[in-house]
Amino acid sequence: MRYTQYFIPTVKETPADAEVVSHKLMLRAGMVRKVAAGIYNYLPLGLRSIRKVESIVREEMNRAGAIEILMPMVTPAELWQESRRWEQYGKELLRLKDRKDNEFCLGPTHEEVVTDIVRREVRSYRQMPLNLYQIQTKFRDEIRPRFGLMRGREFIMKDAYSFDVDEQGADIAYEKMYQAYRRIFARCGLKFRAVEADTGSIGGNWSHEFMVLADSGEDAIVSCNGCDYAANVEKAESKVVEAAEHAEARPMEKVHTPGKKSIQEVSEFLGIPVTHTVKMLVCMADNVPVAVLLRGDHDLNEIKLKKVLGCEELEMATDEQIAKATGAPVGYLGPQEARIRLVADLTVRGMRNVVVGANETDYHLKNANPDRDYVIGEYADIRNVAHGDPCPRCSGGILEMWRGIEVGHVFKLGMKYSKALNATFLDQDGKEQIVFMGCYGIGIGRTVAACIEQNHDDNGIIFPLPIAPFHCIVSAVNPKDETVSATADEIYARLQAAGVEVLYDDRDERPGVKFKDADLIGIPLRLVIGAKNLADGKVELKQRSGGEMELLAIDDAVARITSLVREALAL
């Protein structure tokens, strides 16, 4: 492709509304443009990368035995009402009506639609296992879209759904997808980890997320340094350390702590480590106040708590709600004589002689102890694990914290949707059975964005070759020099003939402009043709990822580029 006949609107200045590198660079490199909040135009360069990821995904899905279909983006309300998600999904589901006032929504995912296909067409156990997938535009009316393609409202997703006669079959399907995903992200040149995850609103009973490691990631993940345990913090179990402290209970003491509300302030003021304090939070679980006790330095895991309480909605109580529920002032809450349900984290069970609020403004209690000073009815794992915690799976392992971007998610669904939509089949004995399902998603645009998060420098993007918009950029330094342009034309043609995807920068621009643009858009291989070296019959090859510039004869350059491309695509 000749640059002068293409469309790559690069910009020098970073648009003010971009926050993370991938978003900034995709805008600057002319890959995407925003149309509305969380809704983007894909310009040629961006689209090429997206198509590359799609091809890799398609190849690996097909290799794993999945079959491509395409479902509609606009889907009828009835299907969603059958699964009850019409009510459950909330505002993220963008609902609309047609001219006859029939209700529809833009598909945020397609369990209902695909299950509808299967319940109509699949009658016999002989038709399974079956795995159907599509690569299609989804719409979720996110509360807060951000970070460009990382969290759009409209986004391209590959979603696959497996159908099996029993759980063993479903496990095999899950494992196949898991392995396919590993291959996909490896081929995209990403540093990633598969981690145990919560199932969220999709539901089901088991799932893994594929996380690209990046500091800008929105998810916190932990991994063990001793075994292969890795999990999203939302899901990560904390190791149950049984009542470790048998310290003698000291007499309780009420201390004056004027104006000291936060755990940090109180522990500094009293000179007692935060690990010897217990904090009490109040949550509204389906509008019922519940008090939560955690060690001072621990964070509440709302997902775990939600499961323990079995509630639908969980939010932090407002100051007024707290005052009303406990009768105590915010900042000085304590579990003594609790009026509301009290749930304590497992860690709290082993703690003795702790600092807690005195339920009275400007006072805390020192050396408070369970049973003697307060009564806790329920203990549960309700905290986020922290860096340095012991591994819940092996002995001696320590958990390490990472940030990650979720690019893929595999779920073992079970019968949630097949039961709701009545997707059944007849087994060998002619008995009606419910289909076992799994579902598997990959964010295509997000994968490209995550890749940029992981591969960039001050000058721009450094694309791994398999998903780069072009393999090679050929820059003619002064295209008005006829020898230069004739040589560049020839090399361009030869590389293309060899199957290399070439962007030929034939613009009459100064070299600085061309180099800046080449670096910005991140093409892996750059071949510069300039009068000086051409006098010796040489051209210059430089890899965007670094390394020395190679001065090569034209034939050698063509051969070298061709082999570098083959090598990079060989995985």
Add this chain to the structure above:
RNA sequence: CGGGGAGUAGCGCAGCCUGGUAGCGCACCUGCCUUGGGAGCAGGGGGUCGCAAGUUCGAAUCUUGUCUCCCCGACCA
């Protein structure tokens, strides 16, 4: 939805407090010049100041309403 901020040329911003001429840098167009890391000179085009109502002789500027966007929290590929 709660909290914070912003809407002025394609992009980045100033002007607003103290009402009267809409401005700068980049980008764009023409010409000259230049060709190894976002050159230089000269000339030029482009803005209902988010929208609506109000105050005023007069509103980008003051008032009210409204919409959109961005950032911080709960959702998710």
